[in-house]
Amino acid sequence: xxxxxxxxxxxxxxxxxxxxxxxxxxxxxxxxxxxxxxxxxxxxxxxxxxxxxxxxxxxxxxxxxxxxxxxxxxxxxxxxxxxxxxxxxxxxxxxxxxxxxxxxxxxxxxxxxxxxxxxxxxxxxxxxxxxxxxxxxxxxxxxxxxxxxxxxxxxxxxxxxxxxxxxxxxxxxxxxxxxxxxxxxxxxxxxxxxxxxxxxxxxxxxxxxxxxxxxxxxxxxxxxxxxxxxxxxxxxxxxxxxxxxxxxxxxxxxxxxxxxxxxxxxxxxxxxxxxxxxxxxxxxxxxxxxxxxxxxxxxxxxxxxxxxxxxxxxxxxxxxxxxxxxxxxxxxxxxxxxxxxxxxxxxxxxxxxxxxxxxxxxxxxxxxxxxxxxxxxxxxxxxxxxxxxxxxxxxxxxxxxxxxxxxxxxxxxxxxxxxxxxxxxxxxxxxxxxxxxxxxxxxxxxxxxxxxxxxxxxxxxxxxxxxxxxxxxxxxxxxxxxxxxxxxxxxxxxxxxxxxxxxxxxxxxxxxxxxxxxxxxxxxxxxxxxxxxxxx
Numbered sequence: 001x002x003x004x005x006x007x008x009x010x011x012x013x014x015x016x017x018x019x020x021x022x023x024x025x026x027x028x029x030x031x032x033x034x035x036x037x038x039x040x041x042x043x044x045x046x047x048x049x050x051x052x053x054x055x056x057x058x059x060x061x062x063x064x065x066x067x068x069x070x071x072x073x074x075x076x077x078x079x080x081x082x083x084x085x086x087x088x089x090x091x092x093x094x095x096x097x098x099x100x101x102x103x104x105x106x107x108x109x110x111x112x113x114x115x116x117x118x119x120x121x122x123x124x125x126x127x128x129x130x131x132x133x134x135x136x137x138x139x140x141x142x143x144x145x146x147x148x149x150x151x152x153x154x155x156x157x158x159x160x161x162x163x164x165x166x167x168x169x170x171x172x173x174x175x176x177x178x179x180x181x182x183x184x185x186x187x188x189x190x191x192x193x194x195x196x197x198x199x200x201x202x203x204x205x206x207x208x209x210x211x212x213x214x215x216x217x218x219x220x221x222x223x224x225x226x227x228x229x230x231x232x233x234x235x236x237x238x239x240x241x242x243x244x245x246x247x248x249x250x251x252x253x254x255x256x257x258x259x260x261x262x263x264x265x266x267x268x269x270x271x272x273x274x275x276x277x278x279x280x281x282x283x284x285x286x287x288x289x290x291x292x293x294x295x296x297x298x299x300x301x302x303x304x305x306x307x308x309x310x311x312x313x314x315x316x317x318x319x320x321x322x323x324x325x326x327x328x329x330x331x332x333x334x335x336x337x338x339x340x341x342x343x344x345x346x347x348x349x350x351x352x353x354x355x356x357x358x359x360x361x362x363x364x365x366x367x368x369x370x371x372x373x374x375x376x377x378x379x380x381x382x383x384x385x386x387x388x389x390x391x392x393x394x395x396x397x398x399x400x401x402x403x404x405x406x407x408x409x410x411x412x413x414x415x416x417x418x419x420x421x422x423x424x425x426x427x428x429x430x431x432x433x434x435x436x437x438x439x440x441x442x443x444x445x446x447x448x449x450x451x452x453x454x455x456x457x458x459x460x461x462x463x464x465x466x467x468x469x470x471x472x473x474x475x476x477x478x479x480x481x482x483x484x485x486x487x488x489x490x491x492x493x494x495x496x497x498x499x500x501x502x503x504x505x506x507x508x509x510x511x512x513x514x515x516x517x518x519x520x521x522x523x524x525x526x527x528x529x530x531x532x533x534x535x536x
Contacts, residue, residue: 003043006061010035013069029271030128030145033152033279034068034086038121040283041160042093044290045114053096064089071132083132090125093118105482105491108295110166113159113180120155120187124148138195147191153274154187161236161282162215167291168222176218182211190247198255205244205251212240232285239277246270298489300433300478303444303451304409312383312424315446316415321402325414327351328400328430335439337459345502346465349528353416356508358396359527360420362387368521383424384447387522394420403429410442435478441467453482453489454496467498493517506530 014035039061046054067082067089074082097118104111127148130137137144162183166172186208193201219237224230247270250261307315329350333340340347349356364372372389379386388394396418403413410431418426429444441456456467457479471479481494493516500510508528514521 003039003046003058003061006039006058006065007036007043009062010039010065013065016069029275030149030152031068032275033149033157035065037157037279037283038093038152039065040287041157042096044286045096045118045160047290048293049100051099053092053099057092057096060089060092080129080133083129087122087125087129090122090128094122102485102488102490104295105489106493107480107491108293109172109177109180110163110169111293111295113163113166113184116184117156117159117163120151120159123155124151127151143194149271150187150190153279154190157279157282158183158240161286164286164291165215165219165222165233165237167293168224169218170223175214179211179214179218182207183215186211193251198251202248202251202255205248209241209244209248212237212244216241226289229285229288232281232288236278236282236285239273239281243270243273243278296477298455298478298482300435300440300442300455301410301431302453302484302489303413303429303431303446305403305407305429305444305446306451307382307384307446307448309448310381310383311427311446311448313417313427315427316401316403316417319404319407321404321413323402323412325400325402325412326355327353328414328416329432329441330412334432335458336437338465339460343460343463343465343502345506345508345530346500349500349508354400355531357529357531358398358418359393359529360396361391361393361525362389363391363523363525364389365519365521365523367519372522380423382448384427384445386423386425387524388420393527396420396425408444410444433478438478440478449485451484452492453484455479455482456496456498463503464499464501467500469494469496500528 014031042057042061046057064086067085071079071082097115100118101112101115106112125148127137127144129135131141131144131148134141139147162180166176166180169176186204189204190201190208193199193204216234216237219234222230222233224233246261246266250266250270253261305315305319327350332338332347332350338347369389372387376386376389397420398416398418401415401417403415405411405413408429408431410433413429413431416426416428416430417424418428427446429446431442431444433440433442439458441454441458443454443456445452445454454469455478456469457472459466459468469479469481471477481492481496483490483492495515495518496512497514498510498512500508502508508526510526510528512522512524512526514523
């Protein structure tokens, strides 16, 4: 069974429901979304992946559509049971959104919008269930129903359509990002305005207008080659620019009391136009030619080593290799962007790390100190990424230990253990890999049941070496910090950068900076000195 067969059944259900239902006519607006738009969107998205959940969704969709179809013809507890089946289906769709996200992480904002759209559908399912089971939500029955339809259209369809539009754009710029965040937040802000404040409702609709008209502009500028598809997509988004004005008039009328627009009028204008022009024409436009995702699965080698509740040096037990290593890197000359003879001390440090002493000063950003203190409670026990809270200069002692490549899964793996006053701070497993002829430093930090991977791009500027996880260009797409749990490789909203500078007297100074969601939260200053006795 596939979604195409489900759709044929749903069209029949839709016709019969409209002709013979015994409830209000406006219920058809939500029914169209449930029986036609939702399966079509899932049909488009599940063609790209072939997981177990995706293969089962057509069956769940058929059960859900059968439930929606039968509701107008039954009574009492049966209605509640059928509505609950539909709620379960929307939760399955939300699970698909979560699965898509954790298999990719914080990358490709347009795909995150699609993920959230799938998750928002479950919110619509909850309000649909509340409406039919007559749960007291604190609102009238019509408002409960409108909230359900709101999350089917403004939450589910709008986010998915705008995410697909992002696939067509050559570059995701700030304008698209800002518009996306407005579209993510607006359904909730409108709901809060309806609940708590008419003024907030008016302001949220005004913000929504800005987001919608930005979306219309981006759809006009998008490089859509198929002319028919281009017209359909522009009409779809453009219709929102008209229907949102009805929402503004409704909200302002409630706020000012100068006039009154009834719910029936809103349904007859705003609702019907959104169903036909935004939903129906929009999904038709995207079906003409489904834009391909820009997502590329990371193909770099990943460490197979995982930690237990306590990581520390325990994680290395039974994994020690036979080949001794003196440094973090075999030969720095293998990195194409490095000119070894111009930074001899930096090269020597990476090739002979055991011959150097490190002195570190940790500096947490003020806003992050409370979170760092909470994390410290766990890291002290876990003995991994266990940094001090106080800003004072401390010596980091440690050693380079070889790791059995057959256990780790990468090549030439060596562990760098760092301690402060005998307490383990870091256990990092260093390796390297090539992608399209470019060499990256590949670092794994074992965590309980997982691993955090840092893939760093190396570049030289004068007498400084920069190691960064930031993606400055399309040439270093592997760069990033990833969380690996079982088969999932999730890019984290973290960035790090090391800048190692060689002074004229041969001493090294390094600065390590980290960001979360582009906000700086940690910096570490290192003094690196040659240990003449080579006794670390």
